Amino acid sequence: MRDSIIRCNFASKEDCLSPKPTLTNSSRQYLYMDDRRQMTMKDIARELGVSVATVSRALSDSPSISRERRQAIQQFAREHNYFPNVIAEQLRHSRRNPSRAIGVIVPELVHYYFSTILDGIESEASARGYHIIVAKSNESYDREVQICEAMLKNKVCGIIVSQAKNTERYDHFLHLEAAGVPLVFYDRICPALNASRVVVDDYMGTMNAVSHLLETGCKRVAFYGAPMNMEIAKNRFNGYRDAIYKHGLELDESLVRICDNRADAERITPAMMRMEGRPDAFFAVNDETAIGILSVIKRLGYSIPEEVSICGFTNGYRATVCEPMLTSVEQRGSQVGKEAADILIGLVEGTLARDRAEKRIVKTRLVLRGTTRHP
Amino acid sequence: MRDSIIRCNFASKEDCLSPKPTLTNSSRQYLYMDDRRQMTMKDIARELGVSVATVSRALSDSPSISRERRQAIQQFAREHNYFPNVIAEQLRHSRRNPSRAIGVIVPELVHYYFSTILDGIESEASARGYHIIVAKSNESYDREVQICEAMLKNKVCGIIVSQAKNTERYDHFLHLEAAGVPLVFYDRICPALNASRVVVDDYMGTMNAVSHLLETGCKRVAFYGAPMNMEIAKNRFNGYRDAIYKHGLELDESLVRICDNRADAERITPAMMRMEGRPDAFFAVNDETAIGILSVIKRLGYSIPEEVSICGFTNGYRATVCEPMLTSVEQRGSQVGKEAADILIGLVEGTLARDRAEKRIVKTRLVLRGTTRHP
């Protein structure tokens, strides 16, 4: 890290010569005290010759304080830019009131789908007066456990989490619930726990997408899916299967492959296209894989979408970059995030019962672009 | 929001039939109390017939507590899964010790570069025992001010921020510094404030990239830049200009355009290519713009990189999706994030002087791919 950066501490000369930013009147008032310490109720009380209790009540508009005093105190507070110490408030209320910090655990941060979910969570949370503490598990079980502990210590009011891939023990989650911290899962849910969750409608999303392919004239739709131990993989496959059946066709296993990344797609697609009865359409479990297919198909000289249609799943940045742009199933991560935050806040504020798992399914949306034919 | 989701609260039947997750021995211990309240020192003290002070000292391994008592107390605490209440700890120490929460303000969340920066900040922060509170300003000044206030209230120990585009007043930042909350800027720095900051080396990044184009045989390199009121725009242009000069060429203004998005790129590039003395290379201020150029060039039938080279800036997802893949200047957002966190923590912990702005420049890296020729 050290040698990859350039340090430049412009010392005195430039710094002193360049005009220092000046405080405007409205900001000068912030510098009232010994430069560090915040003003407290005690300060106000001392200054105004009343008790701290009176200050507290006056600031909370209690009717048991006389109008004049109340106004005097409020004005003094305003003028001296007093604001309450949340830490102390929280301590006082810890028995009754939860904090307003929501813990968010995300497997990765540099990831389109998770970014959109995080965005949704942040929007909903901040709109309702909460803030979010974000930690990434790096897909590590150990880190996930650590994070849960740290968040418990830091007194989050609840946690929104997508499990790490290799998480198979759930004590840390049970621990949290036992401590009264509600949990909401998104994306990768914990199958062993009957916890609240929000997921996208993988089944219908795939079903609709494949139906669209079939209804625009494709006869042999290939399916590139993820390994079947993941819930989403099963749901997407079922959607594919049922779309086939719904259109009166037979499931042809030679068209189904386990393949969820670009490299594999580029490797296996040429063989698929050499097959007798080659596919005339591909449905891929994510955009990355779809892009892999796309690049092979183009290289092989087929025209898209006339000879071969392709549909992805995610609708991330990638989908709009390739040529032609990719038709894809939009996962609406922002909506997923909003729903998750909505559930969590409901749980925290008591409008949702904690002993009942709230499960929501966000509908997907098929975004049609250049890799599929239009009806 | 309501009608875009499906709610399914599987009521009694399924839930009751499906096996409830059972608590293992190691987790049952968490359920020791009235199901909500955390164990406190007072509880331990009562249970063991000692004073709270003794418990506190025993748990902090004070030598003034006898060995047996210390061990007994520590064991009891361990067995009953006691852990300290950070809120109370913080309140007690508020005069001396800062919290371990770092506020991070980001203009957008669904954004490749910011994601990588956030990732870097998270990594560095968590490695050093801090957690991050994330808020997005949505490029709004008002929201930015709100967030600053909220973070001050929530007692973050410092803030890492990239300004909103339309932020032109800085009182909220001065306010923070006056309250003793150190600030570190990244990406979009505040020019009026002599604050700590970390930025990427736009100048050298561009200079190197353009030099590479020139050294692989290009003679007429076009430059698509952002409007010159932004600092980074200027730096990148200067890098371009100096690369040209360094190679003994003249700056040709007909090759320089203000253009920083795909739509504009697709609109103006055809005209560029019809010019007498058309460009044989393009340098674009970001990948998106470069992709726009790429798609036009391909449509016009030029071969890439033989007839036209293209280089972008960002090296995001996009760069690896297009055909051929895009040569681009990697901004190393993760490194930027790490440096920012490193500075902030230094400021908080006192290893860096607060009255001296720490400025770091992260070097870029040119990632060569298919849109440029190789030496």
Place this chain on the structure above:
DNA sequence: TAAATAAATGCAATCGTTTGCGTGATTCGA
């Protein structure tokens, strides 16, 4: 054996708020 020293623990104040209860002053009705 008494006094000095050392070791182990408790008391109580503190951090900044909130809040139940008590109390002195004012007002009211009779």
Place this chain on the structure above:
DNA sequence: TCGAATCACGCAAACGATTGCATTTATTTA
């Protein structure tokens, strides 16, 4: 003019931890 009701406020105890100082007890020293 007196008792009751009302009002406006203060006292003090929480919340859960830390810590200087006092206190108790055990041990050593003269």
